[in-house]
Amino acid sequence: MNTLSKLQSYMTGRKALLPGALILSAISTIIGMLPYIFIWLIVKELFNSEANYSQALINTYAWWAVGTAVAGVIIYFLALTLSHLAAFRVETNMRRQAMQKIVRMPLGFFDRNTSGSIRKIIDDNASITHMFLAHQLPDLAGSILMPLTALVLIFVFDWRLGLASLVPIIISMVVMSFMMGGKGKKFMKDYMTSLEDMNTEAVEYVRGIPVVKVFQQTVFSFKNFHNSITKYKNMVINYTKLWENPMSINTVIINGFAFFLVPTAILLIGYSGNYVPTLINLLFYVIISPVFAQSIMKSMYMNQALGQAKEAVNRMESLTDVEPLPMSINPKNIIACDIWFKNVSFSYPGVEQKAIDNISFNIPEGKTVALVGASGSGKTTIARLVPRFWDTDTGQVCIGGIDVKDIDHKELMNNISFVFQNTKLFKTSLLENIKYGNPDASAEAVERAIDLAQCREIIDKLPNGLNTKIGVEGTYLSGGEQQRIALARAILKDAPIVVLDEATAFTDPENEHLIQKALGMLTKGKTVLLIAHRLTSVMDADIILVIDKSKIAEQGSHSELLNKQGIYSKMWNEYQQSIKWTIGKEAQNV
Numbered sequence: 001m002n003t004l005s006k007l008q009s010y011m012t013g014r015k016a017l018l019p020g021a022l023i024l025s026a027i028s029t030i031i032g033m034l035p036y037i038f039i040w041l042i043v044k045e046l047f048n049s050e051a052n053y054s055q056a057l058i059n060t061y062a063w064w065a066v067g068t069a070v071a072g073v074i075i076y077f078l079a080l081t082l083s084h085l086a087a088f089r090v091e092t093n094m095r096r097q098a099m100q101k102i103v104r105m106p107l108g109f110f111d112r113n114t115s116g117s118i119r120k121i122i123d124d125n126a127s128i129t130h131m132f133l134a135h136q137l138p139d140l141a142g143s144i145l146m147p148l149t150a151l152v153l154i155f156v157f158d159w160r161l162g163l164a165s166l167v168p169i170i171i172s173m174v175v176m177s178f179m180m181g182g183k184g185k186k187f188m189k190d191y192m193t194s195l196e197d198m199n200t201e202a203v204e205y206v207r208g209i210p211v212v213k214v215f216q217q218t219v220f221s222f223k224n225f226h227n228s229i230t231k232y233k234n235m236v237i238n239y240t241k242l243w244e245n246p247m248s249i250n251t252v253i254i255n256g257f258a259f260f261l262v263p264t265a266i267l268l269i270g271y272s273g274n275y276v277p278t279l280i281n282l283l284f285y286v287i288i289s290p291v292f293a294q295s296i297m298k299s300m301y302m303n304q305a306l307g308q309a310k311e312a313v314n315r316m317e318s319l320t321d322v323e324p325l326p327m328s329i330n331p332k333n334i335i336a337c338d339i340w341f342k343n344v345s346f347s348y349p350g351v352e353q354k355a356i357d358n359i360s361f362n363i364p365e366g367k368t369v370a371l372v373g374a375s376g377s378g379k380t381t382i383a384r385l386v387p388r389f390w391d392t393d394t395g396q397v398c399i400g401g402i403d404v405k406d407i408d409h410k411e412l413m414n415n416i417s418f419v420f421q422n423t424k425l426f427k428t429s430l431l432e433n434i435k436y437g438n439p440d441a442s443a444e445a446v447e448r449a450i451d452l453a454q455c456r457e458i459i460d461k462l463p464n465g466l467n468t469k470i471g472v473e474g475t476y477l478s479g480g481e482q483q484r485i486a487l488a489r490a491i492l493k494d495a496p497i498v499v500l501d502e503a504t505a506f507t508d509p510e511n512e513h514l515i516q517k518a519l520g521m522l523t524k525g526k527t528v529l530l531i532a533h534r535l536t537s538v539m540d541a542d543i544i545l546v547i548d549k550s551k552i553a554e555q556g557s558h559s560e561l562l563n564k565q566g567i568y569s570k571m572w573n574e575y576q577q578s579i580k581w582t583i584g585k586e587a588q589n590v
Helices: 003-008 017-052 055-102 115-136 138-157 159-179 182-207 209-214 223-254 258-272 275-319 379-385 409-414 430-435 443-452 456-460 479-493 509-523 558-564 567-578
Strands: 339-346 356-363 368-372 394-399 416-420 497-501 527-531 543-548 551-556
Touching: 003 275, 017 055, 017 138, 017 275, 055 115, 055 138, 055 275, 115 138, 115 182, 115 275, 138 159, 138 275, 159 223, 159 258, 159 275, 182 223, 258 275, 339 379, 356 368, 356 379, 356 394, 356 527, 356 543, 356 551, 368 379, 379 497, 379 527, 409 416, 416 479, 416 509, 430 443, 430 479, 443 456, 443 479, 443 509, 456 479, 479 509, 497 509, 543 558, 543 567, 551 558, 551 567, 558 567
Parallel strands: 368 527, 368 543, 416 497, 497 527
Antiparallel strands: 339 356, 339 394, 543 551
8 A cells, every 4th residue: 555545544525635736736836827828928919910900809818818817816716625634634643543543452562652652653744744735745646747738838949949948857767766775765764763762761861851851961861862953964965966967957957958958949040040039939938937847846846755755654654563462352350360371481662582481379368469570580471461461471370260352341440549659640630630540539549548548747738738730830749749649540540450560769768668578568458469679678578589591590488588598699788788877987988
């Protein structure tokens, strides 16, 4: 399916508009050439009739020139109206369909695609197709029809002068084919990739400005952002230099009709001795040749715009080409909340190395299993397979004996609460943020969740209490305070299964103490999968799994693992030493 067919598939209810715009544009192109012919007829009448020219005939030609010029503009305006209506429908549908697909993506999709990149691909690429359909595409008919019409006119008046006027057009087309070749297509792909990279890095840079200010660093602290700008600059400069000579040649040639027409006319006059017809025909070609040049330039820009639109559509489709997780035809309800991992292996899309390899364990209902291990060992991957961020490659993840693939997605989400290290609060009131856990919760339930999550002192110190907005229009909370609000949200949801991924990773000691109390209330009587680097957080877990190199290396209770004198024991000893570290006198005096 070519680019135009793909774009037309988004024109639900307006597919006839685009052909209509092309037809009107073609008519406008033909009518737009008539004024030049009428002007030439006026000149011919003046030259041939000398003093006996017909003023009435000249007036008629003049009015026809004005009328056809105005008609051409009006018809072209109608063509643009139709193309804009079609473009708006395509742009809207592209965004709508992309977002409909995005919301059905597996949750792991959003770990691998940044918000800046997703926004850039969907929003900007949809705008690119709008520009192409609304402005460049109506010129397609003219770009095709103009050369054909020109060929007819060229050989109707004087074929010798016509051939002379064709020479710069042929040279220009050869130069254009060089500029629009493989290097041009590669540049368009690299150009759009570079824009996406800069957009992503810019978002990350803006988010990190507070860190830059705190540590008195410069923009070069964000090397990725700086490098993306430099890469873009070098790519554009190199490509511009590649076009420098061909474009200069093309501009001179395409606007240099006189250098070919005038010598040809002089030779014809010298050969025939009859200068009046030759001069009249020369005047026609001098008038009409710039129209040919304009047509060639439009064709060049349209070809470039088509390549850009093609790349935009391909990028949009590549982003949304990830298949949603399959849903069971006959979904089952959760009847128990024990969790089983049965010989589970998984590798991320596009990565051959397994993130987890043949993992098997059980979390009995109401019990807590903790995962510990080095960064990158597979802990988070294990936790995210429970709510189906991704599906397993082999093996099963079961809740209550039912494979999570056979559980209705809404049912699965309703029965699992998440608390991650990177807390997400929306730019709305604290009350609405908390009630995301249960939109139908009563005021009493909200107040209870606030108390259990140790959030009361946060609410009380704010002038608008629960109605205080988060973000630029309201207030900002510390990382620990945000985490406690997230815990209140999870407590309000009151799901029987809780997944905790480094819930206290970035908190200060005071907030950690309060968060631990809140976690105790959240997990009471629940089935809990806990990930933590701070080993004091997992001491009371019923079972601790030590994950090493994508496999379960050890398992048991805290005391059992210490007695084994293995990986966990070594981690515990190192952790105990780290909390005893103090700053020496030499360092204090620096």
